[in-house]
Amino acid sequence: MTKSAPHALGQHEATGLRARAESLGDSLPSLLVHAEHLASTVIWGEHGRRRAGTGDEFWQYRPASVGDSATLVDWRRSARSDQHFVREREWQAAQTVSLWVDPARSMQFSGDASRAPKSDRAQLLALALSVLLLRGGERVGLTGQAGRPQAGRAQLLRLAHGMATGGADADYGAPEVSNLTSHSRAVFISDFLGDPEEVETALTMASDRGVRGALVQVLDPAEEEFPFDGRTIFESMGGSLRFETLRAGDLRRRYLDRLAERKTRIESLARASGWHYLSHHTGQSAQSALLWLFTAMERGR
Known part of the structure; x- marks a missing residue:
C-alpha cells in the first residue's frame, strides 16, 4: 500500500481513547448504545454468570x-x-480474557486522509470489548505485558495506557502468547499481513494451554479493493519494503487473489484451533464487529 502519515497514540491520548470506547457516540447508533444493550441482555444471559x-x-x-x-x-x-x-x-467465578492488539507499523495505515488508521479501530474494538467484559466481572489483560489480567473499572485505564504506549518498530506484528493463562480466552486483533506461520505458531501454543478465542482481521478499504492504477509506489509503513510500478491496475487481480488466499489461510488456522475468525475493515460498522466479537467470546466459554 502507499505509505500514509504515521498515526500512533501517545500516553496523553489514552484517556481520550478510553472515553471513546465507553461513550462512542452520544449520537445514535453508537457503540456504547449497542454495548450497553448487549451488557443488559447477554452478560446476564448466556455470558454472565447467572x-x-x-x-x-x-x-x-x-x-x-x-x-x-x-x-x-x-x-x-x-x-x-x-x-x-x-x-x-449466584455463580461468580470470573473468567480471564487476554487481548493482543497488533502494535506494528502496518496498523498505522489508512488509505484515505479522512479515515482513521487500522490501529484506531483495533484499539477501539479491544477497549469496547473490555468495557463489556469488565462490567460482567471478568478479568481482562494485555498479552506480552507485565501484570496479570484484572477486574474492575481501574483496569480499563491501564488497558488504554498499555495499548497507547505499546507501539512497535516492526512493519508487521506476530501474536504475543507468552503470558496467556491456561484454559482462558483470548482475542487477537491485527491485519495479519505478516508471516502467517507466526500466527499458526501462536495459535498452536495457545491451544496447547487450552486457550480459545477469536481472531479479528482489520483491514483498510483500500487494502480490500486495491483502487490503484498507473504509476504507483507501494511502500510499507516502516519503509523496509518498497515497490514501484507504472501499471498498478495490472496487479489488481493478482493482489486480490493473494489477499483472498491470506484471509482463507488465517480463517482455516483459527478453525483448526477451535477459534473464531472475523474479517473486518475500517469502512464497516464498529458496532457490528463488537457484537460479533462479544458473541464469539460467549461461544468460546
Whole structure:
C-alpha cells in the first residue's frame, strides 16, 4: 500500500481513547448504545454468570430435594409454606480474557486522509470489548505485558495506557502468547499481513494451554479493493519494503487473489484451533464487529 502519515497514540491520548470506547457516540447508533444493550441482555444471559454456584449474591429459591443438607434450607422462607426451600447463590467465578492488539507499523495505515488508521479501530474494538467484559466481572489483560489480567473499572485505564504506549518498530506484528493463562480466552486483533506461520505458531501454543478465542482481521478499504492504477509506489509503513510500478491496475487481480488466499489461510488456522475468525475493515460498522466479537467470546466459554 502507499505509505500514509504515521498515526500512533501517545500516553496523553489514552484517556481520550478510553472515553471513546465507553461513550462512542452520544449520537445514535453508537457503540456504547449497542454495548450497553448487549451488557443488559447477554452478560446476564448466556455470558454472565447467572447460575447456581459459589458466591455472595442471592439468586433464587428452589424446592429442597433429596440429598440437600439441612444447613442449605432457608427456614424463614420455608416457614411460609408446607415445603422446604433452599436459598441459592449466584455463580461468580470470573473468567480471564487476554487481548493482543497488533502494535506494528502496518496498523498505522489508512488509505484515505479522512479515515482513521487500522490501529484506531483495533484499539477501539479491544477497549469496547473490555468495557463489556469488565462490567460482567471478568478479568481482562494485555498479552506480552507485565501484570496479570484484572477486574474492575481501574483496569480499563491501564488497558488504554498499555495499548497507547505499546507501539512497535516492526512493519508487521506476530501474536504475543507468552503470558496467556491456561484454559482462558483470548482475542487477537491485527491485519495479519505478516508471516502467517507466526500466527499458526501462536495459535498452536495457545491451544496447547487450552486457550480459545477469536481472531479479528482489520483491514483498510483500500487494502480490500486495491483502487490503484498507473504509476504507483507501494511502500510499507516502516519503509523496509518498497515497490514501484507504472501499471498498478495490472496487479489488481493478482493482489486480490493473494489477499483472498491470506484471509482463507488465517480463517482455516483459527478453525483448526477451535477459534473464531472475523474479517473486518475500517469502512464497516464498529458496532457490528463488537457484537460479533462479544458473541464469539460467549461461544468460546
